Amino acid sequence: xxxxxxxxxxxxxxxxxxxxxxxxxxxxxxxxxxxxxxxxxxxxxxxxxxxxxxxxxxxxxxxxxxxxxxxxxxxxxxxxxxxxxxxxxxxxxxxxxxxxxxxxxxxxxxxxxxxxxxxxxxxxxxxxxxxxxxxxxxxxxxxxxxxxxxxxxxxxxxxxxxxxxxxxxxxxxxxxxxxxxxxxxxxxxxxxxxxxxxxxxxxxxxxxxxxxxxxxxxxxxxxxxxxxxxxxxxxxxxxxxxxxxxxxxxxxxxxxxxxxxxxxxxxxxxxxxxxxxxxxxxxxxxxxxxxxxxxxxxxxxxxxxxxxxxxxxxxxxxxxxxxxxxxxxxxxxxxxxxxxxxxxxxxxxxxxxxxxxxxxxxxxxxxxxxxxxxxxxxxxxxxxxxxxxxxxxxxxxxxxxxxxxxxxxxxxxxxxxxxxxxxxxxxxxxxxxxxxxxxxxxxxxxxxxxxxxxxxxxxxxxxxxxxxxxxxxxxxxxxxxxxxxxxxxxxxxxxxxxxxxxxxxxxxxxxxxxxxxxxxxxxxxxxxxxxxxxxxxxxxxxxxxxxxxxxxxxxxxxxxxxxxxxxxxxxxxxxxxxxxxxxxxxxxxxxxxxxxxxxxxxxxxxxxxxxxxxxxxxxxxxxxxxxxxxxxxxxxxxxxxxxxxxxxxxxxxxxxxxxxxxxxxxxxxxxxxxxxxxxxxxxxxxxxxxxxxxxxxxxxxxxxxxxxxxxxxxxxxxxxxxxxxxxxxxxxxxxxxxxxxxxxxxxxxxxxxxxxxxxxxxxxxxxxxxxxxxxxxxxxxxxxxxxxxxxxxxxxxxxxxxxxxxxxxxxxxxxxxxxxxxxxxxxxxxxxxxxxxxxxxxxxxxxxxx
Numbered sequence: 001x002x003x004x005x006x007x008x009x010x011x012x013x014x015x016x017x018x019x020x021x022x023x024x025x026x027x028x029x030x031x032x033x034x035x036x037x038x039x040x041x042x043x044x045x046x047x048x049x050x051x052x053x054x055x056x057x058x059x060x061x062x063x064x065x066x067x068x069x070x071x072x073x074x075x076x077x078x079x080x081x082x083x084x085x086x087x088x089x090x091x092x093x094x095x096x097x098x099x100x101x102x103x104x105x106x107x108x109x110x111x112x113x114x115x116x117x118x119x120x121x122x123x124x125x126x127x128x129x130x131x132x133x134x135x136x137x138x139x140x141x142x143x144x145x146x147x148x149x150x151x152x153x154x155x156x157x158x159x160x161x162x163x164x165x166x167x168x169x170x171x172x173x174x175x176x177x178x179x180x181x182x183x184x185x186x187x188x189x190x191x192x193x194x195x196x197x198x199x200x201x202x203x204x205x206x207x208x209x210x211x212x213x214x215x216x217x218x219x220x221x222x223x224x225x226x227x228x229x230x231x232x233x234x235x236x237x238x239x240x241x242x243x244x245x246x247x248x249x250x251x252x253x254x255x256x257x258x259x260x261x262x263x264x265x266x267x268x269x270x271x272x273x274x275x276x277x278x279x280x281x282x283x284x285x286x287x288x289x290x291x292x293x294x295x296x297x298x299x300x301x302x303x304x305x306x307x308x309x310x311x312x313x314x315x316x317x318x319x320x321x322x323x324x325x326x327x328x329x330x331x332x333x334x335x336x337x338x339x340x341x342x343x344x345x346x347x348x349x350x351x352x353x354x355x356x357x358x359x360x361x362x363x364x365x366x367x368x369x370x371x372x373x374x375x376x377x378x379x380x381x382x383x384x385x386x387x388x389x390x391x392x393x394x395x396x397x398x399x400x401x402x403x404x405x406x407x408x409x410x411x412x413x414x415x416x417x418x419x420x421x422x423x424x425x426x427x428x429x430x431x432x433x434x435x436x437x438x439x440x441x442x443x444x445x446x447x448x449x450x451x452x453x454x455x456x457x458x459x460x461x462x463x464x465x466x467x468x469x470x471x472x473x474x475x476x477x478x479x480x481x482x483x484x485x486x487x488x489x490x491x492x493x494x495x496x497x498x499x500x501x502x503x504x505x506x507x508x509x510x511x512x513x514x515x516x517x518x519x520x521x522x523x524x525x526x527x528x529x530x531x532x533x534x535x536x537x538x539x540x541x542x543x544x545x546x547x548x549x550x551x552x553x554x555x556x557x558x559x560x561x562x563x564x565x566x567x568x569x570x571x572x573x574x575x576x577x578x579x580x581x582x583x584x585x586x587x588x589x590x591x592x593x594x595x596x597x598x599x600x601x602x603x604x605x606x607x608x609x610x611x612x613x614x615x616x617x618x619x620x621x622x623x624x625x626x627x628x629x630x631x632x633x634x635x636x637x638x639x640x641x642x643x644x645x646x647x648x649x650x651x652x653x654x655x656x657x658x659x660x661x662x663x664x665x666x667x668x669x670x671x672x673x674x675x676x677x678x679x680x681x682x683x684x685x686x687x688x689x690x691x692x693x694x695x696x697x698x699x700x701x702x703x704x705x706x707x708x709x710x711x712x713x714x715x716x717x718x719x720x721x722x723x724x725x726x727x728x729x730x731x732x733x734x735x736x737x738x739x740x741x742x743x744x745x746x747x748x749x750x751x752x753x754x755x756x757x758x759x760x761x762x763x764x765x766x767x768x769x770x771x772x773x774x775x776x777x778x779x780x781x782x783x784x785x786x787x788x789x790x791x792x793x794x795x796x797x798x799x800x801x802x803x804x805x806x807x808x809x810x811x812x813x814x815x816x817x818x819x820x821x822x823x824x825x826x827x828x829x830x831x832x833x834x835x836x837x838x839x840x841x842x843x844x845x846x847x848x849x850x
Contacts, residue, residue, distance in 0.1 A: 020052065020325040024051070027051040040066060041506070080110070100129075148174075172216075178205075210272040211296070217303070218312065221250075234246060262312055274368055345369070397451040407444070411436045515600070526847065536554055537554075556661060558593060559618060577624055608638045609638040618630075620654055620655065645842070646839075651832065656833065662814065680719050681769065686714075687763075689739040691826075693818075703739060733806075747827055763781075766812070781815050
């Protein structure tokens with residue numbers, strides 16, 4: 001039954017497994033800062049277990065440990081790459097610590113995810129250089145010491161292999177013991193542990209050696225089959241007693257010798273356990289303690305599984321996922337660590353009878369754990385006695401007295417309370433009221449005694465109550481109630497977004513999408529220096545998107561984008577009346593268009609990148625439009641910094657209907673709060689005709705050439721260069737449909753199914769010279785409504801309180817022609833049962849150097 005059967009056979013692991021799954025999910029929630037996002041994403045890719053464990057650490061220290069881990073993984077990648085020429089590898093290992101300060105250094109080496117780590121190493125360097133200098137110094141020093149040690153073992157000659165146990169310990173010191181030393185220094189530098197905590201380098205080294213030796217034992221098969229050639233760290237002084245070659249242990253005829261050698265290796269590793277227990281007893285910060293303890297417990301558990309187990313040489317031996325989850329879920333204290341170490345050591349103590357040294361060592365570990373457990377129990381008993389003997393704090397006395405007085409007042413005035421609440425007085429309540437008042441006076445006497453003396457009454461009932469009070473951890477309960485109150489305030493509609501969805505890529509580009517209106521709320525892209533800015537206008541709260549305050553910012557608009565003259569049209573001999581919301585006209589689907597409704601969202605599998613599909617069913621008669629329509633929009637963010645928007649609509653069998661969807665984001669490539677877009681350079685490719693409008697912005701039906709007009713953007717022009725010459729109604733500026741792809745006056749004959757092409761074609765290019773950000777717009781639609789934000793006037797307060805002045809952003813709304821349903825000379829926007837509407841727009845972001 002696989003995993004299900006394993007779970008059913010260990011039902012006590014269900015809750016820990018769920019907890020670990022949630023922790024793993026939290027670990028994948030990346031920071032917004034691009035460098036940190038890359039670091040934590042890489043951590044998830046190369047070590048999911050460490051990505052979960054590192055969550056135990058406090059803020060600040062967590063980032064330093066993450067960078068420390070990745071720097072050492074990069075160093076280890078160089079050391080592990082057996083295809084590198086030693087003349088390149090060895091000098092690089094010795095100077096690798098210097099690369100921490102070189103923002104440009106990167107190289108191609110390693111395999112799997114480590115190739116990506118090495119090729120994007122400048123992102124790690126950026127985060128390293130943003131850390132406090134105290135962290136930088138520790139990381140660079142450990143990297144220097146580790147690199148020098150690795151270089152000593154990196155040659156291809158026999159002298160660089162592990163021969164003696166002393167060499168074995170030295171190698172493990174360089175690759176893991178120094179990690180423990182570095183972590184101790186980081187803990188001390190952070191202030192979470194004592195300043196002199198870093199002096200315990202010997203204990204920290206043994207912590208690292210214990211973990212590394214466990215990995216070396218467990219990974220026998222993986223290491224000996226490594227390509228292009230194996231790299232083994234089992235010391236010859238141990239394995240040479242049992243075989244002529246390490247390869248022999250894989251053969252069935254050498255199984256007995258292999259297991260004997262394996263047990264010898266395990267015995268060597270167990271020699272570090274006492275130091276590990278001593279190190280963990282010195283930790284005081286609970287989160288750091290758990291961070292250190294979890295890997296140590298997993299190590300001794302792994303050794304317990306490997307002991308006397310020939311499968312180490314033929315397969316993979318590791319803890320069950322459920323057992324790991326139980327350790328992470330239940331581990332809280334040093335006492336828990338001792339209990340687990342004792343349990344795993346006991347399992348080995350009853351193993352191979354020929355390994356007396358192992359049995360004796362395990363017995364010593366068990367005895368050490370028992371001795372330490374006894375000391376912990378005595379310490380806890382002393383603390384408990386001291387608590388009982390301590391006087392009640394003054395604040396506690398006052399609180400107790402206030403509660404007692406309030407209780408007496410309540411009990412004494414119980415009739416008035418009932419009258420105020422409108423509860424009728426019952427005769428049988430008199431006896432209960434008397435008892436309640438007596439209890440209140442008794443409580444008041446107790447409160448007075450405690451308040452005046454600070455002593456606790458030793459009566460058995462009160463002692464039992466005290467124990468219950470302690471067990472429920474009243475301060476935790478109070479904190480929980482406060483948190484619940486805060487959460488209730490936070491989840492009110494005015495405080496949170498209705499399910500914001502985030503897509504991001506490795507370059508740091510990030511898009512936030514709201515279910516309300518399938519809206520692009522935020523879009524972060526880098527400038528020429530790599531600095532991320534939000535380049536779309538919008539709001540922090542959902543309310544403006546819902547109540548109509550937002551002028552369609554970032555939304556999908558429809559059922560018919562743009563204007564329908566006089567809010568009416570005729571289709572198949574029937575006239576339909578729509579909701580006018582733009583003077584006499586219907587704009588973007590009516591008063592409650594698709595921009596204001598709640599869409600359903602679900603993850604979407606895509607070869608291009610991270611994607612989400614949003615769906616909505618538009619009922620027959622919505623805003624006056626005929627027929628039910630099934631709608632979907634898929635947003636996809638690629639690793640090439642492209643945002644794909646794929647809109648689809650399918651009518652039910654009840655009626656034909658007009659469909660013309662558009663993505664209505666307001667772009668400002670300098671940043672949403674940076675001012676106006678008048679300096680942006682715009683090119684409309686093949687946009688050699690446009691549709692002139694009347695005094696209420698309805699197309700006249702003509703398709704006119706742009707040459708010699710302010711609408712000629714067939715070559716790059718600043719948006720503000722000729723904006724004052726644009727004819728049309730106040731407040732002035734561009735709000736016109738440009739005919740794309742040189743379709744010209746014969747667009748109707750060239751457009752089929754409402755679209756000009758099957759695949760997106762280049763329609764527009766927008767560049768902000770100041771930041772170097774640029775955007776290509778590709779689309780399948782025949783037109784683009786170029787709107788220069790004319791109706792913005794500074795009164796709207798957007799994200800971060802930013803005021804959006806006139807021309808603060810511009811829209812490039814690819815779509816069918818405005819009022820096409822009433823203009824026979826325009827390409828049709830009618831969708832009939834059995835047909836499918838598809839409209840794709842792609843925003844390609846790039847940078848230009850100054």
